[in-house]
Structures are given as C-alpha cells and as structure tokens.
Amino acid sequence: MTDHIYWKDGSLYLLDQRALPFKKTYLQCKGLKDIVYAIKSMVVRGAPLIGIVAAYGVALGIQEILASKGRIKDDDIDKICEKLAKTRPTAVNLFWALERMKNAFRQYSNKADMPDLMTDEAIAIHVEDIENNRMLSLYGSELIDDGDTILTHCNAGALATGGYGTALGVIRAAHAGGKKIKVIATETRPYLQGARLTAWELYEEGVDVEIVPDNHVGFLCYNKGIDKVIVGADRIALNGDTANKIGTYMIALCASRYKIPFFVAAPVSTFDRNINNGAYIPIEERDSREVKYIHGKPLTLEAIKARYYSFDITPERYVSNFITEKGIIEKPFKKYIKMLFS
Amino acid sequence: MTDHIYWKDGSLYLLDQRALPFKKTYLQCKGLKDIVYAIKSMVVRGAPLIGIVAAYGVALGIQEILASKGRIKDDDIDKICEKLAKTRPTAVNLFWALERMKNAFRQYSNKADMPDLMTDEAIAIHVEDIENNRMLSLYGSELIDDGDTILTHCNAGALATGGYGTALGVIRAAHAGGKKIKVIATETRPYLQGARLTAWELYEEGVDVEIVPDNHVGFLCYNKGIDKVIVGADRIALNGDTANKIGTYMIALCASRYKIPFFVAAPVSTFDRNINNGAYIPIEERDSREVKYIHGKPLTLEAIKARYYSFDITPERYVSNFITEKGIIEKPFKKYIKMLFS
Numbered sequence: 260m261t262d263h264i265y266w267k268d269g270s271l272y273l274l275d276q277r278a279l280p281f282k283k284t285y286l287q288c289k290g291l292k293d294i295v296y297a298i299k300s301m302v303v304r305g306a307p308l309i310g311i312v313a314a315y316g317v318a319l320g321i322q323e324i325l326a327s328k329g330r331i332k333d334d335d336i337d338k339i340c341e342k343l344a345k346t347r348p349t350a351v352n353l354f355w356a357l358e359r360m361k362n363a364f365r366q367y368s369n370k371a372d373m374p375d376l377m378t379d380e381a382i383a384i385h386v387e388d389i390e391n392n393r394m395l396s397l398y399g400s401e402l403i404d405d406g407d408t409i410l411t412h413c414n415a416g417a418l419a420t421g422g423y424g425t426a427l428g429v430i431r432a433a434h435a436g437g438k439k440i441k442v443i444a445t446e447t448r449p450y451l452q453g454a455r456l457t458a459w460e461l462y463e464e465g466v467d468v469e470i471v472p473d474n475h476v477g478f479l480c481y482n483k484g485i486d487k488v489i490v491g492a493d494r495i496a497l498n499g500d501t502a503n504k505i506g507t508y509m510i511a512l513c514a515s516r517y518k519i520p521f522f523v524a525a526p527v528s529t530f531d532r533n534i535n536n537g538a539y540i541p542i543e544e545r546d547s548r549e550v551k552y553i554h555g556k557p558l559t560l561e562a563i564k565a566r567y568y569s570f571d572i573t574p575e576r577y578v579s580n581f582i583t584e585k586g587i588i589e590k591p592f593k594k595y596i597k598m599l600f601s
Numbered sequence: 602m603t604d605h606i607y608w609k610d611g612s613l614y615l616l617d618q619r620a621l622p623f624k625k626t627y628l629q630c631k632g633l634k635d636i637v638y639a640i641k642s643m644v645v646r647g648a649p650l651i652g653i654v655a656a657y658g659v660a661l662g663i664q665e666i667l668a669s670k671g672r673i674k675d676d677d678i679d680k681i682c683e684k685l686a687k688t689r690p691t692a693v694n695l696f697w698a699l700e701r702m703k704n705a706f707r708q709y710s711n712k713a714d715m716p717d718l719m720t721d722e723a724i725a726i727h728v729e730d731i732e733n734n735r736m737l738s739l740y741g742s743e744l745i746d747d748g749d750t751i752l753t754h755c756n757a758g759a760l761a762t763g764g765y766g767t768a769l770g771v772i773r774a775a776h777a778g779g780k781k782i783k784v785i786a787t788e789t790r791p792y793l794q795g796a797r798l799t800a801w802e803l804y805e806e807g808v809d810v811e812i813v814p815d816n817h818v819g820f821l822c823y824n825k826g827i828d829k830v831i832v833g834a835d836r837i838a839l840n841g842d843t844a845n846k847i848g849t850y851m852i853a854l855c856a857s858r859y860k861i862p863f864f865v866a867a868p869v870s871t872f873d874r875n876i877n878n879g880a881y882i883p884i885e886e887r888d889s890r891e892v893k894y895i896h897g898k899p900l901t902l903e904a905i906k907a908r909y910y911s912f913d914i915t916p917e918r919y920v921s922n923f924i925t926e927k928g929i930i931e932k933p934f935k936k937y938i939k940m941l942f943s
Binding site for chain 2: 454462469474505513516558560567568
C-alpha cells in the first residue's frame with residue numbers, strides 16, 4: 260500500500276488512483292507537465308500527497324531546465340512553482356510544499372547540483388510526511404476505544420499521503436494496537452474515493468469495513484450506529500475552520516446533533532497560518548461532467564446542468580479535536596493552533 | 602409526463618423507471634405476479650404510485666382468480682393483499698390502498714362483476730391521487746416566493762405518483778403561476794432518482810434545474826444558496842415524524858441549522874393514523890449490490906461490504922409545515938394531523 264509514489268532514475272512514478280481498485284497502472288512523470296497533469300486530472304489526490312507530488316514536480320522542472328538550457332537562473336524556481344500552484348486551489352499542503360522547495364532552492368548556490376538537491380528535498384518532504392502520519396496516528400489511536408464503530412469520509416489513507424495516512428492512519432494504528440474496530444466508509448460522490456480507495460485500503464489491512472452512500476450518515480447517527488467520526492483535511496484556518504472533501508460538513512452536523520466525537524487528523528502542513536477563518540479558504544469547483552458521468556456513461560441527459568464543489572468548510576465549533584504529529588489539539592483552537600507554529 | 606401508468610384491455614402498463622431518462626419502455630402487467638415484480642424491483646417507485654399500482658394489482662389478482670377458478674371467494678382478496686403487502690415495507694400508501702380495495706370488495710355482493718368493480722376502484726384511487734396532488738400543489742405554491750432557489754431530494758414528481766407530483770407538484774404549480782424559481786435536485790444515491798427523474802421532469806417542464814451530489818447540501822446552505830426545501834414522504838406518523846428517501850434527515854438538519862423552511866408535501870394517504878411516532882416506522886434495507894454496482898459495473902471490489910437503507914426518519918421538529926390536499930399543516934403537528942382524519 261506504500262508503493263503508490265516512488266522516484267526512480269530521474270522520474271516520479273505515480274499509481275493512477277482513478278483506476279483503483281481495479282487496475283494498478285503507473286504514470287511515469289518525466290517532467291513538470293506530467294506532474295501538472297497528474298494533479299489536475301486526479302491521477303493523485305489527497306492534500307498531503309498533492310504537496311509531495313508538487314515537490315517532486317519542482318525537482319523535475321529544475322532538472323528539465325538544466326538539461327535544455329544548460330544552466331539554472333534564480334527566477335526559474337518561481338516560474339515552475341507558479342505552474343504547480345495553479346493546479347488545485349484548496350489543499351494548502353501544495354503551497355506549503357512549494358514554499359519549502361523555494362526556500363531550499365535559495366539556500367544553495369551550486370546551481371549545477373540543483374536537480375539532485377531539489378530531489379533530495381522532495382524526498383525529505385515525502386519521508387517526513389510518512390513519519391508525521393505515523394506519529395499523529397499514534398496520538399490519535401489513544402482516542403479510539405475497543406469496540407468502536409468509526410465513520411470516515413473520502414480517503415485520508417496511505418493513498419492520500421506519502422504513506423500510512425492521516426484519518427486512516429489513526430484507524431490503522433488502533434487496529435494494529437489490537438483494538439477491535441469497525442469502519443463505515445461513505446462512498447464519497449462523485450469520485451467514490453470512499454468506495455474505491457478507503458474501503459480497499461482497510462479491507463487489505465484486515466479492518467472490518469462497510470460502504471454506505473453519503474446520504475446514510477444521518478440515519479446511522481440516529482440509529483446509534485456511529486461512535487466516532489475521523490476525517491482528514493485539505494486546509495485548516497487558524498481558528499480551526501476546516502476545508503475537507505465536500506460532504507464533511509453535513510457529517511459534522513449529524514455528529515454534533517448526537518454528541519458523537521468528530522476528529523480531524525492532519526499534519527501541521529495542512530494548517531494555514533495566513534488564514535484566520537474558513538471564509539478565506541478558496542473552494543474548488545470542478546467540471547460538472549465529473550458528476551454527470553460514471554464509467555464514461557451519462558447518469559442523466561447531457562442537457563441537464565450539474566454542479567460539483569470539491570470541498571466544503573466545517574466550522575470549528577463542530578470539530579472535537581485535531582490530531583497532529585505534535586499531539587492532540589484541544590479547544591480553544593485559536594490558542595493552541597497558533598502554538599503549532601512556535 | 603402523465604403516461605407513466607395506464608390501464609388498457611385488462612392490463613396495467615407501467616413505464617419502467619429504471620431505464621429513465623434514456624429509454625421509455627413499458628412493462629405490461631397481466632397479473633398479480635407482474636405487479637409484485639414491478640414494485641419489488643423498482644420498475645415503479647414513489648409512495649403514492651406504489652399504492653396506486655398495488656390497487657391495480659388487486660384488480661388483476663381478482664381477474665386472474667375468476668378466469669382460472671370460475672368464481673371468487675370471500676377470502677381471495679386477503680390472499681392477494683398479503684402478497685402485495687410484502688413487496689415493500691415503508692411506504693404506507695401501499696397498505697392504505699390495499700385497505701381501501703378490501704373495503705370496496707366487501708361492499709359488493711355480485712362477485713361475477715368483481716374484476717370490473719375492482720378495476721373501477723383502482724382507477725378511482727389513481728384519479729383521486731392526481732386531483733389531490735393538484736390541490737396540495739396549489740396550497741403549497743403559496744409558500745413559494747418569486748426568485749426562490751428550492752432544494753428537493755429524490756423524486757416526488759409525476760413519476761412518483763398518479764400524476765403531477767407532490768413536492769414537484771408544488772414547484773410545478775409555482776412555476777405555472779409565473780414565479781421564477783430555480784431548483785437544486787440532489788442526485789439521490791444509489792438509484793439516482795434526483796438526477797434521472799426529478800431533473801428530467803423539471804427540465805421537460807422548462808424549470809431551471811441543476812443536479813448536485815447528495816453531499817453538497819451542507820455547503821449550499823452555508824453559502825446561502827438555498828431558500829427552501831421541499832420533499833415528499835413515504836410515511837408520516839401522527840406526531841409528524843417523517844419517513845422519506847434516505848438522506849432527507851441530513852438535509853433537514855442542514856436546513857434547520859440555517860433556518861431554511863423545510864416542507865413535506867404529501868397526500869393524506871401518506872399519514873399513518875396507527876403510528877404515534879417515527880420509531881414505529883419500518884425502514885427497508887435493500888440489497889447492497891444496489892450500492893456497489895452502477896450500469897451493471899462494480900464501483901469497488903466484490904468482496905467489500907456495503908449497506909443500503911432506503912429511507913430515514915426526519916424527526917418532526919425539523920419539519921416546518923406539511924402540505925396536503927386539505928391545506929397547509931402548522932405546528933403543533935400532533936393536534937392538526939389528527940384533524941386530517943376527522
């Protein structure tokens with residue numbers, strides 16, 4: 260489950276998540292264009308993974324420029340990062356990773372070695388993400404009780420990150436620790452990350468998992484069928500307002516109605532220190548054909564309109580705790596989130 | 602849009618709603634078995650329509666017995682109704698229609714004319730349903746303002762009823778009355794009644810309609826994108842607790858959070874005078890393959906489990922008003938719902 264992204268002989272290989280769990284095909288990314296395509300078209304998705312892939316994209320971009328022009332200029336990095344920054348607007352890990360790559364670039368004067376130095380930095384980001392996930396998962400697993408039924412939305416698993424996962428990392432760690440848990444995975448329309456990726460990851464891991472349509476959560480809470488909710492995040496504002504896969508907010512409202520703990524598991528790189536609350540988080544709207552077609556076949560008439568927002572904002576009052584590699588964050592979030600950066 | 606159910610030469614013809622909006626094929630029902638199949642396998646769906654189809658099923662059952670045995674016995678009606686009652690458990694209109702057919706059967710002593718008398722009673726139920734829908738829609742249209750954006754879930758349209766519709770009837774009447782309205786239709790997984798039926802009905806009618814995945818409602822409410830919600834119902838308890846398509850409850854919670862009016866449009870036959878609250882309403886669980894497959898293709902691995910409840914219960918506190926053919930029902934529902942039966 261951790262071979263979904265690897266670097267080999269100057270190329271980045273990405274498992275095409277659009278074809279999972281049916282086909283395991285890899286996209287070989289030889290240059291910046293391939294990376295831009297992979298992120299935009301959702302060959303890869305998941306906030307932490309997008310950041311990691313973008314970091315490798317910077318390394319590939321630098322490698323290409325050196326190969327074609329024979330030298331690297333100071334502003335080459337900005338042009339590369341600009342292209343990558345335009346791929347997807349909501350997940351902040353993308354911008355965080357680009358910033359880190361820029362800083363690394365500026366540290367080194369030896370431009371001839373830059374491709375290797377940039378690749379090393381991308382690999383460091385990748386490896387650190389896995390370490391962070393393992394750490395936050397250990398912290399998070401303390402919040403899980405033996406016998407819990409846990410609901411999760413979309414995929415915040417190994418496939419959404421460098422490896423191990425955030426929300427699914429917590430579940431993985433609790434399971435590995437011997438806790439008997441059951442997981443309900445919402446299918447997550449329209450891309451079905453829950454049905455295709457989360458259910459598959461957990462099934463392979465031997466965790467008891469069951470898929471439900473996104474519209475089932477209210478009834479399951481009403482029926483006392485959920486003990487805890489854990490989701491990942493794409494961007495978290497300083498006050499704790501959380502952007503995550505569309506549908507997260509409705510789940511949080513249901514959980515709140517029944518006093519079911521609602522946890523958000525994310526590395527510190529998902530917190531945006533430049534944004535005070537969720538109103539400033541840009542929400543991506545994607546092509547409505549992604550809603551209207553499945554397996555290449557239409558679900559309704561071509562003439563009928565549809566709308567697809569990729570994310571929504573869960574106001575901080577509906578979040579019980581954040582789970583990070585630096586520990587569990589309690590309320591008041593405003594106070595403790597700031598401390599993550601100090 | 603009203604040719605989806607008709608009686609001709611001793612057969613009931615049903616438009617197969619599973620193939621809509623792509624193919625218009627009819628199932629000719631010559632006997633009771635065909636009707637049982639049509640309801641169970643969702644050739645037809647929608648609480649009022651299920652009641653009407655079951656009524657015709659009684660007529661067909663009686664017709665078959667007279668043809669095969671040469672005479673009708675007093676208890677034949679019970680055996681027929683028992684088979685029909687087992688098709689689907691939640692929509693109360695089914696049991697209401699069967700009760701009405703039994704009462705009609707007992708009124709007549711002339712058993713030789715019984716097939717015609719039963720057919721006439723089924724046609725009466727059918728015609729009255731359309732009249733009731735037109736009447737409740739007129740009442741309901743008074744609740745709609747010019748410029749409203751209205752969210753609806755599943756399909757409570759002409760296709761869910763004898764004709765004209767309940768929730769969509771209200772929208773139809775407001776639109777016909779010159780009010781400029783916009784409709785957001787949730788796609789309604791797994792059967793996609795919203796994307797396939799509701800969007801199609803409204804598109805054909807010239808109403809501005811847009812599909813969203815079920816998980817979008819929270820974000821749309823948060824963004825002030827919804828003025829009113831109108832849904833149908835499958836069974837309403839005496840206190841106002843409402844069974845309707847799975848997902849309705851989550852929508853009601855979102856609407857309540859933003860003080861968006863939440864209307865339930867349903868004929869009096871959808872109110873169950875035998876049930877004090879929603880805890881007594883049986884919720885149908887259907888085959889999980891209906892979640893795991895679409896267009897005959899799997900959405901995930903065969904080995905992965907799924908769950909599919911057809912309906913949920915919206916507690917009465919989240920309903921603003923009921924819209925019936927006898928008028929708009931205000932709170933306290935307990936008091937006014939009882940008056941429907943007096």
